[in-house]
Amino acid sequence: MSRNILLIGFMGVGKGALARELVRQAPALYALDTDDMIESLTNTRIKKIFATAGEPAFRALEQKTADWLAKNVQNAVISTGGGFYKVKNIRSIGTVVYLKADFQWILDRILNAPNAKKKLKKRPLFQDVDKARALYESRYEAYEEVADIVLDVTKKSTAELAKELLERLEISS
Template identity: 70%
Template sequence: MKHKNNNIVLIGFMGVGKGALAREIVRQNTSFYTLDTDDMIESYTNTKIKKIFATAGEDAFRALEQKTADWLANSVKNAVISTGGGFYKVNNLKEIGTVVYLKADFEWILNRILNAHNAKKKLKKRPLFQDPKKAKKLYDERLEGYEKAADIIMDVSSDEFSKIVEKILKATL
């Protein structure tokens, strides 16, 4: 399922491993490079995502995501793009590239974060996980949206990352 821009867009819930998988794809296939939409927004605004939410609100952040999506769709080729958890809502997602939903149970994601060697840092970056009930509610709300937005659904909890990367590359190239 090759997209005209030859981009792979990774969507999924926060903490599922979008950034780590993007880096692994690029390691295995050097014709790609990786971009992270949250990093791009932080760089563009010179402000941390957490601060954008706190000072400007979610609507302002979503507008920045849309602006990023527009740029990606028009300007980027051969990239593996890891996205923020809500990025799947942009109105031109499919124009950016082949959309791969990295799917895992909420408990698997929570355990991945809590058992990471840098768990404190990962939790700090994801303040929503301070309240797992709230995070689970958001996860449940987004589940159907992720599935509808995806060209490919990849269960990431059943295999090691290198195998998942092989499957993603096979399905998208």
């Protein structure tokens, strides 16, 4: 296998958790997170990038990361930020998997997490729930348009989702 699995979806939907579970079930894969990569590249937290340089600068960093991934990475599960679906070369990185859930489910997941305050603080675009809902509504159709696979994450555990995705991609665990 030389293809990557690229997890997209709205912030808080569980892309990172699914990436870790996929790697647990298929040890030949390894996990990367585009937000972590950007923080390493800039030595700056995402929240600070948004606050000091603005969203356009952050989106440029996402594109730079996408370009690097497309050229240099194989056999990885890549969890992405909520807006990563906009990068020009998304399909050249790997199989694009949209983790689908309705907004209320995502909000409840974040608010009911043991570290809810930390999860909210780390998501600068989620600081105003009404604005986050409007952002969700402006994106959900675009996520489906760029996806190769759509997974409804609301009715299954992370382990079940990982098993289903590995089967659909014909990757042995």
